[in-house]
Amino acid sequence: MIDTTIFQNKTAVYYTLGCKLNFSETSTIGRILKEAGIRTARKGEKADICVVNTCSVTEVADKKCRQAIHRLTKQHPGAFVVVTGCYAQLKPEQVANIEGVDLVLGAEQKGELMNYLGNLEKHEKGEAITTATKDIRSFSPSCSRGDRTRYFLKVQDGCDYFCSYCTIPFARGRSRNGRIEDIVAQARRAAGEGGKEIVITGVNIGDFGKTTGETFFDLVKELDKVEGIERYRISSIEPNLLTDEIIEYVSRSRAFMPHFHIPLQSGSDDVLKLMRRRYDTALFASKIRKIKEMMPDAFIGVDVIVGTRGETELYFEDAYRFIEGLEVTQLHVFSYSERPGTQALKIDHVVSPEEKHRRSQRLLALSDEKTKAFYARHIGKEAIVLAEKSKAGMPMHGFTDNYIRVELEHDDALDNKLVRVKLGDFNEDGTALKGTII
Known part of the structure; x- marks a missing residue:
């Protein structure tokens, strides 16, 4: 049993980098600390505890994490600094050596943060507590309200895909999930608190069910029955896991919105092979057509990476033309960042930073054009x-x-x-x- 008396009247600040899943988890950490008597520090107030939930999807993300830690240690001198998240799991010793850091927690330990705070005494050097990625097994549930109206419901964690450019399977471990029964109970609690909209989050949510023998479609149908929740949004789902039955169900659903976010990553089949993605452009295009046939006004967001190793000018032009012809609403464009330990480093042909920028700008301009046209069609409705x-x-x-x-x-x-x-x-x-x- 944790003695929470030492936490009474203590204050904390939280800083999150990266994806919606991280924000959901930080919000849950904040709720757990609040239940132990730790309140969120007011603006300008010096905090006793700083919690940083990190991202490591790119080298830029790593840099932003380090900058955030340095900034917080200056703003809150003497605070007990805890760093968790993907950067902490991938490079725990590097993070522990950052001045001011007291505790580094990996993916397995994140949900049990209270167990590691001790008496909040500062350390000369940060202590790193992580579990080897292959041994990560726990699923930490999270359904939390952010600063806005909507709730974020974590249903799945980890990934088994091992795409050539990505470190997420090393940072979060293998695919695992909660039970439908427990997840539905969390949605009911959100409704009881007055929540009306829930965003379903995870690392690879279409892969839901690996640890429970259930399916994502089963989850969708059960969540749709929760009274009080008026809207669900599926944060991101792989095209090969977005089945026709899910699309058809959403089209007639009570609460699932006509809103999809689907990672494409490249519109070139040659690049998709280099990336080790599990679909081709033909499959992707068929999913977009299916959505638009069932829901003509659906919003479709698409992730695209530019400048990956092997993406020649010809391949990029193929990708651009393919994306240009898709009836999608918005592009989320990312410049490829080399990550240590990934298979992509073995691929020839490196794209210069200047060329990555040029390609990004072209796609962002295309995205802006598509989004504005989509909005314009709805004026007067x-x-x-x-x-x-x-x-x-x-x-x-x-x-x-x-x-x-x-x-x-x-x-x-x-x-x-x-x-x-x-x-x-x-x-x-x-x-x-x-x-x-x-």
Whole structure:
């Protein structure tokens, strides 16, 4: 039994880098610490504990993690500093040697952070506690509300895919998941707290069921039955795991929104082979067609990596033309970053940083064109928007079922309310459509 009396009246700050899954896990860590008597430090207040949840998807991410740690140790001198997340799992000793770091926890230990805080005494050198990736077995549940209206529900962790460019399987371990029964119970608790929208998160959520003998489709059907939750969004799902039955179910579902996020990574079949992805462009295109046949107004976000090893100019042009012809809404463009220990390092043909930037800019311009065209098609239509809290005097924002961002006049009474609006023209900075409540 942990003696929580030493934590009474202590304060903590939290800093998260990376994906929605990380934000969900940080929020859960914060809730656990709060239950032990540790409150979140107010703005400008010196904290007793700093928790940094790191990302390591690129070298830039590693650098940002180090910068965040340095910044927090300066802002909160004397604080007990805990670092966890992917960077901590991959390079624990490197992180432990950063000045000011007291404790480094790996993927297996993250969910049990309270067990490792001790009496919060500072260490001369950080202590690293990790488990070898091959031995990571635990699944730490998480269903947490972020700063905004929606909840993030973690249903799966880890990945068995080992794509040639990716370190995530080494950082998070093998694919594993919670039981449907337990996950549904978490969704019910979120509904009981007034939650109306849940984002389903994980590393490879379509692979759900490896440890329980269930399927992601089974999970979708059970979550759809939870009373009080009006909206679910599937954060990201591999194209080869997005089955036609899932698409068809979402099209007629009570609460699953016409909103998909599907990683493509490259529109060149040659590059997809080099990446060791488990599909080709023909399969990907067929999934997009299926979605649009069933849900013509669906929002489809797509991940793309540019400048991977082996991506010649010809391959990139093939990829660009393929993506240009897809009826998708938005591209999330990432520049390839070499990661130690990955198979991609064995591939010839290295793309220069300047060329990566040029290719990124072309795809970002294409994305902007596609997103604006999608938004424009909805001007003059009616939609239901889930309004989100904003600062006093500032416009409120929210999203339609198909993820169009809408700007509303400020009204505190609208926070976390579903409202019917008429969609007008773009707002001043072109990031949303103006909405008028009907």
